[in-house]
Structures are given as structure tokens and as C-alpha cells.
Amino acid sequence: MSTKLPLKLLAYLLLIILTLFTLIPFYSMIVMGTYDSFKLYLFNGLPSDYFIHNLESVLKVKEMGRFFLNSLTVSAISVAGAIFTATACGYGLSKYSFKGRRFLNNLVLFTMMVPSQLGLVAYVWEMNKLHLIDTLIPTILPMFSLGFGVFWMTQYIRDSVPTEIIESGRIDSAGEFRIFFSLAFPIITPAVVTLGLLAFIWSWNSFLIPLLTISDVRQYTIPLGVTMFNGLYVSDNGAKILALTIATLPVLLFYLFFSKQLMSGLTAGAVKG
Amino acid sequence: MEQSNRYSKYGYFFVLPFFLVLFLFVLLPIFFTFYVSFMKWDGFTDMHFVGFENYIEVIKGGLFFKSLYNTLIIMALSLPLSIILSLGLSFILNEKLTKFSGFFKTAFFLPYITTPVAVGLFFSLLCNYQIGFINILLVKLGLLVEPIYWLAKPLYVVLIVSMIVVWKNFGYNMVLYLAGLQTISPELYEAAQIDGATVWRRFLHITVPMLRPITIFVVITTTIWGLQIFEEPALLMVGTDSGGSIGSTLGGPEKAVYTLVSYVYEEGFVLFRPGRSAAVAYLMTFVIIVFSFVSFGLLNRGDRS
Numbered sequence: 001m002s003t004k005l006p007l008k009l010l011a012y013l014l015l016i017i018l019t020l021f022t023l024i025p026f027y028s029m030i031v032m033g034t035y036d037s038f039k040l041y042l043f044n045g046l047p048s049d050y051f052i053h054n055l056e057s058v059l060k061v062k063e064m065g066r067f068f069l070n071s072l073t074v075s076a077i078s079v080a081g082a083i084f085t086a087t088a089c090g091y092g093l094s095k096y097s098f099k100g101r102r103f104l105n106n107l108v109l110f111t112m113m114v115p116s117q118l119g120l121v122a123y124v125w126e127m128n129k130l131h132l133i134d135t136l137i138p139t140i141l142p143m144f145s146l147g148f149g150v151f152w153m154t155q156y157i158r159d160s161v162p163t164e165i166i167e168s169g170r171i172d173s174a175g176e177f178r179i180f181f182s183l184a185f186p187i188i189t190p191a192v193v194t195l196g197l198l199a200f201i202w203s204w205n206s207f208l209i210p211l212l213t214i215s216d217v218r219q220y221t222i223p224l225g226v227t228m229f230n231g232l233y234v235s236d237n238g239a240k241i242l243a244l245t246i247a248t249l250p251v252l253l254f255y256l257f258f259s260k261q262l263m264s265g266l267t268a269g270a271v272k273g
Numbered sequence: 274m275e276q277s278n279r280y281s282k283y284g285y286f287f288v289l290p291f292f293l294v295l296f297l298f299v300l301l302p303i304f305f306t307f308y309v310s311f312m313k314w315d316g317f318t319d320m321h322f323v324g325f326e327n328y329i330e331v332i333k334g335g336l337f338f339k340s341l342y343n344t345l346i347i348m349a350l351s352l353p354l355s356i357i358l359s360l361g362l363s364f365i366l367n368e369k370l371t372k373f374s375g376f377f378k379t380a381f382f383l384p385y386i387t388t389p390v391a392v393g394l395f396f397s398l399l400c401n402y403q404i405g406f407i408n409i410l411l412v413k414l415g416l417l418v419e420p421i422y423w424l425a426k427p428l429y430v431v432l433i434v435s436m437i438v439v440w441k442n443f444g445y446n447m448v449l450y451l452a453g454l455q456t457i458s459p460e461l462y463e464a465a466q467i468d469g470a471t472v473w474r475r476f477l478h479i480t481v482p483m484l485r486p487i488t489i490f491v492v493i494t495t496t497i498w499g500l501q502i503f504e505e506p507a508l509l510m511v512g513t514d515s516g517g518s519i520g521s522t523l524g525g526p527e528k529a530v531y532t533l534v535s536y537v538y539e540e541g542f543v544l545f546r547p548g549r550s551a552a553v554a555y556l557m558t559f560v561i562i563v564f565s566f567v568s569f570g571l572l573n574r575g576d577r578s
Contacts, residue, residue: 007472011370018358019380022440026383028406029395040404089291096284104288111299115501115561117537118554119302121309121547125316126302145295176283205388207504208534211519212542223390230394230511231518237404244391255386259379267452 026252033242040237050238057239058246061232063217067225071204071250074136074221078143078203079196085144086195087188090153091180095166105154111147117208124212138213139221143203149195156191156268157184194265197258204251222247310551320548327552336528337556340536343431343529347506348499350435351442356491358443360484363450364476378451381444389441393508396437400424400509424512427529434506434530438499446491453487454480489572493565500561503534533557 032043034051058064093105127138161184169179185192207223214220220228226247233239255262310327312320331337362381366374384392399406400423408420423429457479465475510522510530520543524531537557541550 008370011365014361015365015371015377018362018443019377022380022384022444025392025395025399025440026387028399029391032398032406037404041409043406043409085291085294088287092284092287096281096287098281098284101284104292107292107295111295113497113562113565114303115497115554115558117501117503117534118558119299119306120537120554121541121550122302122305123298124542125547126298126305141294141298145291145299147295150291170280176280176286180287201386205386205390207390208538223388226388226390226394227508227511227519237398237401241395241398244395248388248391251386251388252383255383256379259382260375263378263382263448266448267455 029241029248030245033238033245035238035241037236037238051242054236054239054242057233057236058229058243061225061229063220064225066218067220067222068250070136070219071222074139074206075200075203077136077140079199081140081144082146082149082199083192083196086146086149086153087157087185087192088180089150090155090157091161091184093150093154094158095161095163095184108147108150108154111145112151116142120208120212123209127213133213134216134219136210136214136219136221139206139210140203142206142209143199146199149199152195153188153191157188160191161187190261190265190268193258193261197254197262197265200254201251222250306551306554309547310555312548314546314548316545316547323548327548328556331549331552331556336531336536337553339528340531340533341557341560343524344500344502344532346431347435347438347502347530347532348496350432351438352492352495352499355439355443355446355495356488358439359446359450359491360481360488362443362447363454364480366447367451367454368472370472378444378448381447383444384441385445387441389504390508392437392441393505394511396433396505397424397509397512400433401512424510425526427525427527430506430509430525430529434502434509437505437509438502441505442495446495449491450484450487453484457483485572489569492568492572496564496568497561500557500564501534502532503538506530506532507535507538533560 028043028045031045031047032040033054035043035048036050036053039048039050093101093108123138127133132138165183165187166179169183174182205223206221210221210224211227214224217228226243229243230240309320311322311324313323313326314320362377365371366377371377398404400408402408402420402422402424405420405423407423408417411417412420421429423433461479461483462475465479470478506525507519507523510525511519512522520539523535523539523543533553534557536553537550539550540546540553
């Protein structure tokens with residue numbers, strides 16, 4: 001392509017400025033976590049020598065490990081649940097013609113348009129009535145009913161799972177569920193991976209629902225724990241920043257590890273949607 | 274695509290788990306919230322039917338329009354910038370004008386996946402009067418004589434939240450645009466190139482119009498998402514100095530970043546007035562649906578002209 005040099009330079013310039021805009025907050029968060037709170041005003045972009053002290057302060061909150069464990073539990077179950085419900089539902093909606101299918105399709109679209117906070121008051125009340133307050137269940141449940149997930153899977157399965165494969169499975173007299181698990185599921189793995197990644201990110205980051213349904217510190221998830229830490233160590237800003245780094249690190253690493261799959265999955269999905 | 278009827282009943286088994294959870298834990302609460310919105314209730318004792326009183330009080334109180342206004346201002350400041358950035362970036366990356374496009378894509382998407390709570394708290398530290406990096410940098414560069422209380426002035430807080438929204442969103446929108454660009458046939462660009470169209474003209478006359486459906490999608494999803502913004506402004510204001518709670522610092526100076534969800538939260542869970550909270554939630558949903566339809570209509574009409 002005969003693109004002129006100035007244009008290339010301009011493109012690089014824009015990309016670099018935006019990369020700085022994007023990454024400086026991350027970089028400064030990570031580096032500032034190594035500073036003594038009283039020396040934070042001396043921050044010059046280079047790491048300092050206070051990392052171990054800050055880490056000690058963070059670990060003084062003895063539930064820190066619990067918070068991690070709780071968040072991991074929430075995310076693991078959420079990922080499994082989101083994949084299971086959305087994939088099965090998408091398969092049902094795209095590969096079977098049953099009565100009421102059209103209505104259910106519209107219902108999925110409707111839930112995508114409605115803000116998630118619409119039923120908030122009643123949801124918290126319902127969780128109370130079911131004695132699920134101070135458990136992780138209220139935080140996990142919304143991931144079992146991701147309208148987006150079903151919408152996306154329906155599109156994806158419709159376009160990528162050939163009906164002939166299902167037919168051939170039936171000729172071999174495999175059960176419908178066998179066909180789903182062993183014939184259809186392998187084909188849609190890329191979409192499943194992307195959905196799983198999104199479910200992990202969303203559930204890890206979830207804040208409002210755990211805030212309203214968990215008051216027992218031992219059941220706190222990471223976002224709640226970090227908020228609590230922020231309130232406890234009012235003036236120890238170095239330690240507070242380190243806590244933020246620790247809180248975001250799992251999801252950052254997870255993303256960096258899988259970013260290729262996530263990107264290609266999102267791109268492929270959006271084209272079809 | 275359609276299956277023989279012998280098997281179609283199996284469809285119900287596949288859709289059952291999802292719709293069961295949806296019904297019990299999404300739709301039921303939504304219906305019940307509607308019911309509650311016509312009740313006077315403290316969440317514990319008996320309810321009393323009060324008709325439209327909750328709605329009337331909420332609208333009369335003025336805080337609903339204030340929160341709607343705040344939310345819309347944040348959107349108006351962030352959405353156009355976010356769209357221009359993401360559209361331009363996707364074009365640059367798709368045209369392969371530069372190397373390392375994989376790195377850039379990964380970097381730009383990073384803010385979208387970052388825990389909003391951490392984002393709010395960290396930006397709050399960055400904007401801190403004494404130890405905030407922003408003040409330190411600006412003073413060092415000689416751009417400021419004295420540090421500024423960024424989080425004490427309504428205008429600044431609104432600008433900071435809008436900037437966070439752009440920061441968080443443009444990478445995500447870029448990915449959506451990149452997806453859209455893949456559907457534009459390369460021949461179109463080649464033909465334009467043969468006709469001697471410059472890169473700028475190709476962008477303006479092929480990319481932008483062809484991506485109109487994606488723009489509609491981006492505007493609508495960003496609107497739906499943006500009208501629900503809560504964590505970032507709430508934690509930005511919980512901030513560093515006070516050690517305050519979310520309830521006590523909600524909305525910041527002069528309630529400048531008091532959003533619609535802040536209102537739902539405060540009525541329901543700080544003031545314990547579920548009826549009011551429910552009414553606000555329904556009004557908010559109404560606004561979101563109206564906005565979605567209006568932006569869809571506007572952007573689609575432009576398509577025909």
C-alpha cells in the first residue's frame with residue numbers, strides 16, 4: 001500500500017498518545033504501591049522501596065485471603081453457570097422449533113434492554129426472604145441469566161452449527177443431549193471461551209449486588225474488601241494503592257493471557273449480531 | 274434450520290435452566306418492584322397502597338431531573354469523544370498503517386475489564402489535593418502555580434467522571450468497530466484507491482457510512498450502559514481523605530455526579546424507602562427505553578437521506 005510517510009507518523013502519534021492515556025493510570029497504580037505514604041508526593045515514575053511494608057499492611061487485614069477465595073468462587077461458578085445456561089438456551093432457541101420460541105426470543109431481547117437495576121429493590125428483598133443474605137449466591141445468580149449471553153449464543157449457533165450434524169447424530173441414534181454435548185459443543189468452543197471470559201470479568205468486578213447482600217466481612221468479595229480497606233487505613237495511601245493493584249491483578253493477568261481469544265471472539269460475535 | 278416435530282419438544286429442556294433463573298430472579302423482582310412502586314413501605318412492616326404518590330414525589334422533588342441531567346451531561350461529554358476515538362483507531366488499525374496492532378488493541382481494551390471499584394478509588398487518589406499525581410505533575414511542569422482541589426468543584430468532578438468514561442469505553446467500542454470493518458468488502462477500498470481517493474476520503478466516504486449500523490449499536494449500548502453508571506462516580510467520591518461511606522459522599526460536590534442509579538441506591542438502601550426507589554428505577558427504565566428508541570430512530574433516518 002502506498003501510504004505516505006506523514007500519515008504513518010500521524011497514526012503512530014495518535015496511537016502512542018492514546019496508549020499513554022490508557023496505560024499511565026495502570027503503571028502509576030502499580031508503581032505507587034511501592035511508595036511510603038509520606039513520600040507519595042515525591043512520585044517520579046520510578047518504583048520505591050516500600051513495597052514489603054505496604055504488603056504487610058495489606059495482609060494485616062486477615063480476611064484478605066478470604067476475599068480472594070470468595071471472589072474466585074463467585075467467578076468460577078459464574079463462568080460455569082453462564083456458559084451452561086446461555087449455551088443450552090441458545091442451542092434450544094436456534095435448533096428447535098417449538099411453540100413459544102418467538103416469544104422467548106423477544107423476552108431475551110427485552111431483558112437486554114432493561115437496566116439491571118430495575119428489579120434491584122425486590123431482588124434484595126427476595127434474597128432476604130430466601131435467607132441468602134451473607135452468602136455468595138445473590139452475586140452469582142445474575143450470571144445464570146445473562147440475556148446478552150443467550151442472544152449471542154443463539155446467533156452464533158444458528159450460523160456455525162450445521163443442522164446436518166445434528167441430523168447425522170440422530171441417525172446414529174444418539175440422544176439429543178449427547179448430540180448437544182459431543183457434537184455441537186466442540187464446534188462452538190470459541191464463542192464459549194469468549195462468553196466465559198466475559199462472565200469471569202463481569203462477576204469479578206461485580207459490586208452493587210454484593211454491597212447490598214453481604215454484610216458479613218468473611219463473605220466479602222474483592223471489590224467489597226478493597227472498599228473496606230480504603231475506609232480502614234484512612235491515611236495509609238501507599239498500602240491502599242497496593243491493595244487496589246492486588247485487587248485488579250487477577251483480572252488483568254487473566255485478560256492479558258486470553259486477550260487474543262477475547263478479541264477474536266468479540267469481533268466474530270459482533271459481525272454476526 | 275427448522276427441526277422435525279418429533280424432536281422439537283427437546284427444545285424446552287435446553288431453554289429451561291436459563292428461563293427458570295430468569296423468571297425467578299429477574300422477571301419476578303421486576304414485577305414485584307413495579308408493585309412496590311405504588312406502595313408506601315419501609316421494607317419490613319405492612320405495605321400501603323398509595324397510587325402514584327411515589328412517582329409524583331420523585332418527580333416533584335427535583336432530584337430525579339437533577340440526577341438525569343447529571344447522567345446526561347456525563348454522556349454528552351464522553352460519548353462523542355469516545356466514538357470519534359474508537360472509529361478513528363479502528364480505521365488506523367484496520368488499514369494496517371502501523372505495526373504492533375495486536376499490542377495496541379490489547380492495551381486499549383484494558384480499561385474496560387478493570388474493576389470499576391478500583392478505577393474509582395484510584396482516580397480519586399490521582400486527583401487528591403496533596404498527594405495526587407495530577408497536581409504533582411501539573412505543578413512540576415509549571416502549568417499550575419498551586420494545586421487544585423479537583424474533587425471539590427462540581428465542574429471538575431463532572432469532567433473527571435466523563436474522562437473516566439471515555440477511558441473505559443473507547444477500547445471496547447473500537448473492538449466493535451473493528452468487527453464492523455471486517456464486513457466491508459476490500460474491493461470497495463481497492464476501487465476507491467484506483468479512483469485516486471486519499472486515505473482521508475476513504476475514511477469519510479466509505480468507512481464512516483458503512484459503519485453506520487455499528488455506530489447505532491454503539492450509541493444505544495453506550496447510552497443504556499451510561500445511564501446506569503454508578504460505581505466510578507460513587508467510589509471517586511468515597512475517595513481518599515474521608516474514609517467516608519458510599520451513602521454519605523454520594524454525588525460529590527453539589528451532587529454534581531449524583532446519577533440515576535445513585536438515586537435508586539440512596540432511596541432503597543440508605544433512606545430505606547423501597548417504594549420511592551422502585552419508582553425511580555421505573556422512571557429510569559422509561560428514560561432508557563425512550564432514549565434507545567429515539568437514538569435508533571434518529572440514526573436510522575439519517576441513513577435514508
